[in-house]
Amino acid sequence: MKGYNFAYLDDQTKRMIRRGLLKAVAIPGHQVPFGSREMPLPYGWGTGGIQVTASILGAGDVLKVIDQGADDTTNAVSIRRFFARTAGVATTTATAEATVIQTRHRIPEKQLREDQIIVYQVPQPEPLSRLEPSRIETKRMHGLADYGLMHVKLYEDISRFGQVSISYDYPVMVNERYLMSPSPIPAFDNPKMDMMPALQLFGAGREKRIYAIPPWTRVKSLDFDDHPFRTINAPHPCGLCGATDSYLDEVVTDNHGGRLFVCSDTDHCSERRAAGHVGTDGFQEAAE
Amino acid sequence: MSNELSPGFANPVADAQSCFRAVLDAMARPGRVHAISGVSAPPPLCDAAAAVLLSLIDQETPLWLDPAVAQAHGWIAFHTGALVVEPTEAMFAMALALPDLAAFPDGSDEMPETSATIILQVASLRSGRHFALEGPGLREPRILPIDGLPADFPAIWQRNHGLFPRGIDLILCAGNELTALPRSVTIREA
Numbered sequence: 374m375k376g377y378n379f380a381y382l383d384d385q386t387k388r389m390i391r392r393g394l395l396k397a398v399a400i401p402g403h404q405v406p407f408g409s410r411e412m413p414l415p416y417g418w419g420t421g422g423i424q425v426t427a428s429i430l431g432a433g434d435v436l437k438v439i440d441q442g443a444d445d446t447t448n449a450v451s452i453r454r455f456f457a458r459t460a461g462v463a464t465t466t467a468t469a470e471a472t473v474i475q476t477r478h479r480i481p482e483k484q485l486r487e488d489q490i491i492v493y494q495v496p497q498p499e500p501l502s503r504l505e506p507s508r509i510e511t512k513r514m515h516g517l518a519d520y521g522l523m524h525v526k527l528y529e530d531i532s533r534f535g536q537v538s539i540s541y542d543y544p545v546m547v548n549e550r551y552l553m554s555p556s557p558i559p560a561f562d563n564p565k566m567d568m569m570p571a572l573q574l575f576g577a578g579r580e581k582r583i584y585a586i587p588p589w590t591r592v593k594s595l596d597f598d599d600h601p602f603r604t605i606n607a608p609h610p611c612g613l614c615g616a617t618d619s620y621l622d623e624v625v626t627d628n629h630g631g632r633l634f635v636c637s638d639t640d641h642c643s644e645r646r647a648a649g650h651v652g653t654d655g656f657q658e659a660a661e
Numbered sequence: 662m663s664n665e666l667s668p669g670f671a672n673p674v675a676d677a678q679s680c681f682r683a684v685l686d687a688m689a690r691p692g693r694v695h696a697i698s699g700v701s702a703p704p705p706l707c708d709a710a711a712a713v714l715l716s717l718i719d720q721e722t723p724l725w726l727d728p729a730v731a732q733a734h735g736w737i738a739f740h741t742g743a744l745v746v747e748p749t750e751a752m753f754a755m756a757l758a759l760p761d762l763a764a765f766p767d768g769s770d771e772m773p774e775t776s777a778t779i780i781l782q783v784a785s786l787r788s789g790r791h792f793a794l795e796g797p798g799l800r801e802p803r804i805l806p807i808d809g810l811p812a813d814f815p816a817i818w819q820r821n822h823g824l825f826p827r828g829i830d831l832i833l834c835a836g837n838e839l840t841a842l843p844r845s846v847t848i849r850e851a
Contacts, residue, residue, distance in 0.1 A: 384677065385721075387678075388716070391717065392752075395778070398685065401797045405774045429681070572685075572689045588689060590798065
């Protein structure tokens with residue numbers, strides 16, 4: 374695009390973010406502050422993820438952007454178009470074809486590979502923020518690896534509700550050292566972060582923090598021996614493709630209590646339907 | 662000594678990006694070796710070290726220069742604009758032999774990212790003593806040959822790794838190849 378640097382950000386900003394990314398990778402799970410820039414869209418729309426993506430993207434990359442698993446929602450479409458326009462990179466909706474995947478609040482169902490990088494958009498990078506509002510205090514807790522506060526929260530949940538009442542943004546321990554927010558992905562996705570072959574990068578634009586998980590790194594969802602971590606999912610198959618192992622969205626279909634459960638990962642669902650899988654609310658794809 | 666400066670990257674934006682991606686991948690998968698192109702280095706620097714300097718260093722990053730690099734000082738100053746400082750103030754270092762790691766900032770427990778990164782030029786990443794690396798980024802131990810490290814390197818690194826999350830990160834360069842050793846890896850002689 375004329376008048377702009379490749380991928381929008383100027384190179385000095387990219388160098389600053391790149392140096393932050395290298396430190397973030399060297400200290401898995403630790404939040405590295407960075408000079409978050411004003412972007413042509415407001416904080417809360419994925420500016421952290423966009424700045425990380427802009428700093429790593431090269432002309433040969435193939436970019437996929439998802440918002441809650443879907444390639445066709447406003448946030449995903451505008452970010453994908455932003456990079457198609459400012460970097461001229463190829464874009465795709467197919468998980469397998471992408472080299473860089475920017476995501477808001479989901480991890481694709483398809484297992485990611487060594488040659489892929491996943492970039493998470495993060496609203497609140499501090500996992501302790503709801504328990505301790507002071508940044509100075511939470512920084513000290515991370516420095517001392519003092520996470521008693523979070524264990525108390527989990528314990529209180531169990532004593533009050535019989536289970537941990539966190540369904541998304543479920544806190545994890547990275548490499549047995551840092552407590553980390555996995556961004557607001559459903560707890561269903563947490564196990565995918567453990568020993569993932571792909572590099573995972575996290576950007577929080579408003580909060581001005583970057584963090585990372587190298588490939589093949591232990592990521593453990595917090596739990597207790599007698600209350601092990603469990604994922605929760607709607608007890609239905611996908612209405613369109615019949616998948617029983619994917620994360621589902623509940624869609625209200627009429628005013629009479631009609632419900633449809635569909636895969637949140639649109640690429641996963643359409644790939645399955647193209648392969649001939651049909652759910653109870655679906656229809657056979659027309660033969661070409 | 663010639664008065665003419667050799668150029669930096671042929672394509673500054675694209676070459677810096679591909680060099681950074683190589684360093685990022687090497688940092689994420691410690692010991693994986695990448696080849697670099699796009700620059701011909703001023704002596705005594707190798708191409709990979711020059712590319713890393715051009716990709717990561719600018720006026721915001723105080724840099725310590727090994728006295729042995731003096732010949733390339735003008736080139737580094739012109740292309741990066743970096744302030745040259747003492748080891749205690751350095752964010753980055755460019756060295757031709759492993760300096761005393763204790764002389765550089767290793768960060769604090771609360772801000773371990775403020776530690777220095779040392780760009781170390783070695784003779785080879787294809788031959789020499791073999792080291793076994795283990796840690797985040799490695800599914801199984803990786804064997805990396807490095808020619809050009811001091812004899813007691815495993816002990817030096819053990820002290821550095823023992824500081825985790827504080828500690829120094831190394832970017833190793835030889836010829837047009839580079840790899841990285843983040844503080845998170847353990848290293849033993851293989």
